[in-house]
Amino acid sequence: MPQKPIICTIDVVLLCLQGSALHVALLKRDKPPFEGGYALPGGFIHPEEDADTLDAAARMLNEKTGIASPYLEQLCTFSGAARDPRGWSISIVYYALVPAELIKPDRAPGLQLQPVDQLRTLPFDHKEIVLAAVERVRSKSSYSSLPVYLCGEQFTLPRLQAVYEAILGEPINKVSFRRKMDELDMLEPVEGALEAGRANRPAQLYRLKNQYRNRLSLSGRAMTANSDH
Amino acid sequence: MPQKPIICTIDVVLLCLQGSALHVALLKRDKPPFEGGYALPGGFIHPEEDADTLDAAARMLNEKTGIASPYLEQLCTFSGAARDPRGWSISIVYYALVPAELIKPDRAPGLQLQPVDQLRTLPFDHKEIVLAAVERVRSKSSYSSLPVYLCGEQFTLPRLQAVYEAILGEPINKVSFRRKMDELDMLEPVEGALEAGRANRPAQLYRLKNQYRNRLSLSGRAMTANSDH
DNA sequence: CAAATAGTGTCTATAAGACATTATTGG
DNA sequence: CCAATAATGTCTTATAGACACTATTTG
Known part of the structure; x- marks a missing residue:
C-alpha cells in the first residue's frame, strides 16, 4: 500500500564537558542530504548485525567516533514527514556521556565539538534533538x-x-x-x-x-x- | 542490501484507574501473529495520513478504542530481532491516561481492562512495555x-x-x-x-x-x- | 446530637543551606 | 608564616509529616 517505505535511522548525541561548557560531537556528512554539513553521528540499522537499537547505537558510535561509552541510553524517537527531505522518517535517538579526553579527533575524521548552549542550525531536526538530550541530562543530573x-x-x-x-x-x-x-x-x-x-x-x-x-x-x-x- | 525491511509499528498503553488499581486496556487481536490473544492497541504508521508518530498514536487510539485522550506521550521505542515472530521490528510506544468512565467497552469490540499489577504474559514484549509505562507513570506522578x-x-x-x-x-x-x-x-x-x-x-x-x-x-x-x- | 469526613492550625522532625573553623599543602 | 583550597562542624532556615482541632453535612 505505501509507495515509499519509512526511513528508519539511529542517531547518537555524544556529550562531553570542555571547560565548564557541555559540548556535542558532530560529524561532517559525506553524502547527501546535507552533504558537507555537520550533523549527529547516525546511520541505518543492520538487522543481521544488531540485536536491537541499543546495539545499533553502540556500533554506530564506535564506528564513527571510536568510542565505547559506558553510558548509552535511549532519549526518544523523532519522526514525521518534515524532518528528512528524502521522505517520512523516524530516528531513534540515544545519548552518551564521556570524559572529553576520550574524544580523539584524529581517531574520527570530520569530528567537531560544539558547545550546546550556542548551537547553530543543524541538518534535519538535529538541533532540536541535541536540545532535548541536554534537557534530559540536566534533569537527570x-x-x-x-x-x-x-x-x-x-x-x-x-x-x-x-x-x-x-x-x-x-x-x-x-x-x-x-x-x-x-x-x-x-x-x-x-x-x-x-x-x-x-x-x-x-x-x-x-x-x-x-x-x-x-x-x-x-x-x-x-x-x-x-x-x- | 537488507532482504527484509524493518517492521515499524506504534503501540499505545492506555491506562485508567478502577477502584484503587491501575488498569491497562488490551484488545483482542483479529489477525496473526498471536491471533485471538489480547495485546496493546497498535498498528502501522500511515505516512500519507499521519504527520508524525504522535499523530499516528492518537489516530490509532481513536480508531481502536474511540478515545481522544488529552494526555498522550511517548514512552520509548522497543526494538530487536526477538520481539516479533515476523522479523526485526521496532515499536514506538505511547502512553495515555484517562478516567475509567471514558472507556466504553461497547464502543470498542474486544476491549478488556487488566490490572497492571497482576498481568499475565502478553503477546510480543507487551508485558514489558506495560510495566515500563507503569513505572514511568509512577515516577512522574x-x-x-x-x-x-x-x-x-x-x-x-x-x-x-x-x-x-x-x-x-x-x-x-x-x-x-x-x-x-x-x-x-x-x-x-x-x-x-x-x-x-x-x-x-x-x-x-x-x-x-x-x-x-x-x-x-x-x-x-x-x-x-x-x-x- | 452522634457519626463521618472535610478542611485547617500548629508543633515536631528532617533536610538543605550559610558560615565559620580547622587541615594540609607549596613557596 | 602566608596564600590557597580541602574538609568538616555547627547554626539557621525551609520543607515535610504527625496530630489535633474545628466545620459541615445526614439521620
Whole structure:
C-alpha cells in the first residue's frame, strides 16, 4: 500500500564537558542530504548485525567516533514527514556521556565539538534533538550520579562538584553536595591517592564503586530546587 | 542490501484507574501473529495520513478504542530481532491516561481492562512495555500533576489524594498533599460546587486551570521519598 | 446530637543551606 | 608564616509529616 517505505535511522548525541561548557560531537556528512554539513553521528540499522537499537547505537558510535561509552541510553524517537527531505522518517535517538579526553579527533575524521548552549542550525531536526538530550541530562543530573560519566576514572570531590555545577548551571552548596554524594553512596576513596601539585591541601581522589560502573545511583530528592524535570 | 525491511509499528498503553488499581486496556487481536490473544492497541504508521508518530498514536487510539485522550506521550521505542515472530521490528510506544468512565467497552469490540499489577504474559514484549509505562507513570506522578488525567473534569481533593495514593502505592500525609497541590498551582475551585450526599461535611469540587489542560504542572520536590525515578 | 469526613492550625522532625573553623599543602 | 583550597562542624532556615482541632453535612 505505501509507495515509499519509512526511513528508519539511529542517531547518537555524544556529550562531553570542555571547560565548564557541555559540548556535542558532530560529524561532517559525506553524502547527501546535507552533504558537507555537520550533523549527529547516525546511520541505518543492520538487522543481521544488531540485536536491537541499543546495539545499533553502540556500533554506530564506535564506528564513527571510536568510542565505547559506558553510558548509552535511549532519549526518544523523532519522526514525521518534515524532518528528512528524502521522505517520512523516524530516528531513534540515544545519548552518551564521556570524559572529553576520550574524544580523539584524529581517531574520527570530520569530528567537531560544539558547545550546546550556542548551537547553530543543524541538518534535519538535529538541533532540536541535541536540545532535548541536554534537557534530559540536566534533569537527570539533579537527582542522580549521571555527571560522573563526564569525569575520568578518578576525580576529586571539588572537581565532581564543578561538573555538576557546569551541567546544572548554578552553584551548589558544598556541604549539601557532599552530603548528597554520601547519600548516593556510589563513590569510594582511592586509598592514599591525593591530587597534589598546587599550593594547598591536596584533595582525596575518588572512583565509582564497582556496582555503579554501568548503573546510575538515584536520589529521592533533587540536588537543587530547579523546576524542570 | 537488507532482504527484509524493518517492521515499524506504534503501540499505545492506555491506562485508567478502577477502584484503587491501575488498569491497562488490551484488545483482542483479529489477525496473526498471536491471533485471538489480547495485546496493546497498535498498528502501522500511515505516512500519507499521519504527520508524525504522535499523530499516528492518537489516530490509532481513536480508531481502536474511540478515545481522544488529552494526555498522550511517548514512552520509548522497543526494538530487536526477538520481539516479533515476523522479523526485526521496532515499536514506538505511547502512553495515555484517562478516567475509567471514558472507556466504553461497547464502543470498542474486544476491549478488556487488566490490572497492571497482576498481568499475565502478553503477546510480543507487551508485558514489558506495560510495566515500563507503569513505572514511568509512577515516577512522574511523584512530582507532577499527571494523576489528574485519571480523574474526570471535576473532583474533590480527597478523591485526588486517593488517586495519587493508588498510583504511588502508599499513603500520603493530608496536609503535605494539600500544600503540594497548592504549590503546583494547577487547580481552581468550582465556585459553589460541593460534593454532597453523604453524612458529612461536603467536599469542594476542583477542576484543572485552563493552562494545565494539556500540560503537566511540575514540582521541584517529589511527593514522597520514593527512590525510583 | 452522634457519626463521618472535610478542611485547617500548629508543633515536631528532617533536610538543605550559610558560615565559620580547622587541615594540609607549596613557596 | 602566608596564600590557597580541602574538609568538616555547627547554626539557621525551609520543607515535610504527625496530630489535633474545628466545620459541615445526614439521620
